[in-house]
Each structure stands twice: as C-alpha cells, then as structure tokens.
Amino acid sequence: MGAVVELVDVSIVRGGSTLLDKVSWTIDEADRWVVIGPNGAGKTTLLQMLSATIHPSSGMASILDEVLGAVDVFELRPRIGMTSAALADRIPRGESVGNVVVSAAYAVLGRWNEGYDVSDFARAGDLMAQLRIEHLGKRTFGTLSEGERKRVQIARALMTDPELLLLDEPAAGLDLTGRESLIDTIGEIVSEPWAPATVLVTHHLEEIPPGMTHALLLKDGAVVAAGPIGEVLTDELMSRTFELPLQIGQDGGRWTARAERAGG
8 A cells, every 4th residue: 555645636615615725635554643723724624535425526535545536435434443523423322332332343333233253342342441441331322421432432443443543633522631531542542553544633732642743734724734743833833824823832742832922
C-alpha cells in the first residue's frame, strides 16, 4: 500500500455552499494526525469523506488505495474504524456493551442473527480490557456514562483491525477526570506500533493525546497548514486559523492554547 489517504484538490459543495475547498492532503501508515479548526471549518465534512460516507464534488480522493466514486464503499467501510457522536446516537440503547463491540465484525449496529467465531469474542474481550471496560460487558449501552460510551465506541472502532482510525472529538462532553483518562488511553493506543493510521478531530489543543505526529489546520473549508505537529501548532498559524491572537505552549507532551493578553 502507498499512502493510506491521498486527497488532491478535493472540494465538496452542498446546497451552493463550499464545505471543503481544494484540499490536498496525504496520510501515510505511520502517521497520527490531529485536525483542528473553528466551528464550520469543514472538519466533520472531511471525516465523512475519509469514512467513505460522502464523495467529493471535484478532485480525487483515494482511501486505502481505492478511489471514491470508483469503488464499492460497502467493501471499503469495514476497513475504516470510526467514532462520532452521530454514530453513537445510532447504537441501540438496550444493546449490551459486549454486543456493541463484537457486532462491528459484521459492520452492524445491534446484534441480530450473525454467527460469530470464538476469535471474534476473544478480540472483543481483548479490546474491552485494553479500553478498561471489560467489567461493563453485560451492561446496556444506554446505562453507561458518557466517558464509558466513548471507550465502548473506540473498542468497537478497533474491532475489525482497521487500516484507518477516525476519532471525531472523542473527549467532547467529558468532565476533567473523564477527559484526562480517555486522552491517556488514546495516547497509549496511537503509540502502539500496531496502531493504524489515525485522524483525530478536536477544537481544543488540550485534548490532543501524546503520540500524535502531524497536524492539519482547517479554516472555511481550506487548509491553513499541514505537516509535523511541532511545525504547525505555532502562535502564528493557530492565530490565523482562529482569528484570535494565541499563545501556544507544550508541557510534558501536552499542548495548550491561551488568548494573548493585551500588553504582552
């Protein structure tokens, strides 16, 4: 395989509005990308395209060596793991956590009459242990806390051993304890040599886990900057992206952003 993702001058137009504007971007197998931008920047649209949910209006989008528009997306999608609030809303609230995770093997939400191998249940168990939710296996999804649901979604996203992992604001809605715990766990996952190429979307630098290697800044559907994370998360580029004077810092592998105070 060459690049995991290759976008060339990709634009997406819906209802006369340009949601993505001539985006060119390459993701390699070892890359761990964070995508940052203000509301309306096009982050969700970008992830929808990377998950083969929508197609470009123009340009070329290659996902896992398959060109969107020339591939059966139902064969491509199982190779991509994704978590998002929209996907979580579709999970049956009465489904057990164990079934939510293992049913990803058939790319279904909610277990029906599928036949699973012992290896399927073993992998689901291993992932639940890694995400520290093995004790929740018999609980129903609707009874979980928000932090527990996030972990279940990540375990499910990893169930098929995906070649591309997409995490859409995984720490959104969590309290401080839940956020920090989840960020630590995601950092452990993306730092593993077996981890797939990863794209994490967030509004907040504080939610970037250790181990992320690259950053893409989006504004008004266009790329402001993309490259190694230390070269992109700068005062100048972040200030331009958010149209606010910002001071960017890093401490212990974690990033921070603060509005620049008047007078220095």
